[in-house]
Amino acid sequence: MKSSRLSVLALVAFAVACGAASNPDVAAKAGDTELSSARLAEVLAQSQAPLEKDVARNIAELWVNYQLVGLAAANNDSLSDAKVMQEALWSQIDNIRVKKFYDNVSKGWDSLSPGTDESRYMSGEALAARHILVKTEPNATPEQIGVAKKKADGILAEATTANFAVLAAKSDEPGAKERGGDLGLFQRGMMVPEFEKCLLVLKPGEISKEVCQTSFGFHIIYRSPFADVAEKFAPVAKQRNVAIAESTYLAKLETSHGVKIESSAPVKAKAIAKNPLGYVKDNAALASYKGGSLSASRFAQWVMAYPPQAQIRPQLVAAPDTLVEKFVKQIVRNELVLKQADSAKSQADTSELQVLFMNFKSDVPRVWGGLGIDPTKLTDSANTSKPKVAAARVDSFYNRLVKNEVPFVEVSYPLAHALQSKYPFSINETGLDKVIEKAKTLRASSDSSKAQTAPTGTAPATPPDTTQK
Template structure:
């Protein structure tokens, strides 16, 4: 299955497992440990990251996860209770169950064909072309553009289906001569719209009668005959068969279950993307379906389970409302397929469960080791100094965190299942009022830092917290 919160954007102060700090000078708490607004403002203000509340929250959440993992280490709690692990690994377990269900229900999907491969190629289910590009640079003058067009038109006059490959030696595209200008097979939406429109207008096996202008320059295009791409088209056609069958199945599932997206779903979904933890207890529905609903808390769990590298959360925040709506529907479909898998009694077998448990245990151990808070070392330190293991663990985490924000140690990721397990088991809180104060203080810190940098001749500011990765640019083809 593909893995494609409150009315309006009201601020939500939240508490998890016994509550967040109410002290406005505290940004976050984890057990008895506190992250002050002053310290977090210093971290953010001396960094190059945007002075935004969402960034401050992300840093605070990282600090919380480190401290909670430290608490578990101090208590010698390897989080190996089967119920704890199963809850922490819910997304992994669901993926296995869904895959087993899909493997069964999708049998024969690749064989369903709306026509022969050649017929489907002719109707534009996929395109194939060769081209010769005469490039125009950004900022080119009208005279330069006219010259490029004239050059391209000159080549077009000489071009025939017999000599087209040899003429690609005159293309400005790197490597064009070596591959004869071949662009291979490409689906709809894979090329810039102007180019795709030109290709679609050319009769298969012929050369376009006029040059095609795009942001890259001027193209002479030869639309490849089916015989030259038949072998490559066949597997693509099978993939397309599966995609069509899956889309039909999911659409019917959605219709049969009377899926309804709530009117405030888009706004709430974006709010959850900014702050999933803040909605983990919000039971309001953002979508309903026959016999159930997609609650804000469940949607938050789905978002939290996506790896940071997927950039799902920042993309969702920046996405147009229509795409956010589609994403919410996709999560609802995921829920419905899971219900289907339950009805079909698709389960995780003992070997699969054992493997997941082993990986989880290794992740806990690896996180402890990376942070330098292995239970054995904490016990030795406490015995030698006569101290409290939790205090020692907290101090070690603080030491690591201080080095991390200065880029003196490698970043340590707390895997989602581990973070979920410690968040469910131990007390922590993020103070929304404290984060507001952090931003105000960070502005002063940043101004002072910038002033000092200017006096020192533009030396770069302290490394501090790195700026969050931007969402991928989806405007380019």
């Protein structure tokens, strides 16, 4: 199997539950259909994905979700019951409710200015500059660096506030001549530290007295005066007003509710990120506040609700505990804002729900079609039951998918959430342990065979790169 497909599968955040089955020969089960540990080990061993339990679990989760979709198709169940859809779409509905609440509570936030635009710009709330770059290469010799420094010093000697934009034509930065070296308006932290340090030494309207060296080369810097950026700064200041007001609002909300993050929260949050649905029945609190708490179960649902491309799960696993704690606190703030929205009776209206429901309803036949399990076509010549026909076709698709013979079919979180709430399934942790053990043996054997059969002086063959662009 080609590595590009497994790397995709390993990162997909599908929502499936972890069962308590103890048979190590079974990796996963959906309805009456089983995925054997041996089969999953073969899939993992033939890939170039890491032989880790989390990877095995994600691939098993994919199989489970496909089989659950097949089970729904066999029952001609479009999951279109209003209650089922509303529960599956909880995160999107909550987003609508919070937006409506914020639209009301945030009125006037953009005008809550902590000072005049000019005073705020002068204090460095936002930065603006023009610069002229004399570039140096990463592998430049001391002599080459010296030549670049001499050239930059020469340009600096010519520079004045009146001719700086014209002088920018001498810059090595692409497009500098056309822009007059203008870098526009930017926030602190957006430029490399050396450049920002040199810039902050200057007052608006000043040119650097010495050239500034960074990894890019030597810079002559002109910190733009307020008059040059007033029009650009005004909308930025309004956005900043809203950000400050929102931060103040949330901080007060957090304080008034006495939010307390448990000391074990970062460790547990990471464990949940690795295996969210392993914690769907865990009511232990990651954080508490007046009138409620953030349970492990609720946190897991929040984590799964983020789109896969956001990469929340792997980022949480790799992040330091301090950042994980901040993320937990942000989820607590989300919960508190939802409580405020409840009090304000902020709800999604009928038309908004209809749009969400329509999109959900169209998602079901999309996945059915992608897997080749249209409910009207689940028959065979042997009059096999529809669940068995669906399961067989899903297995066939899965086998072709891991060989890169068919395109990947995504099962969205709302659809997976609806399926997992309605149909039985499990991921067997004991089985996954056996998968890793067997996959290591299979891969070692395969590597040994390749080494023995490879022509002298050549490396073992590797599959071509089929990563989709």
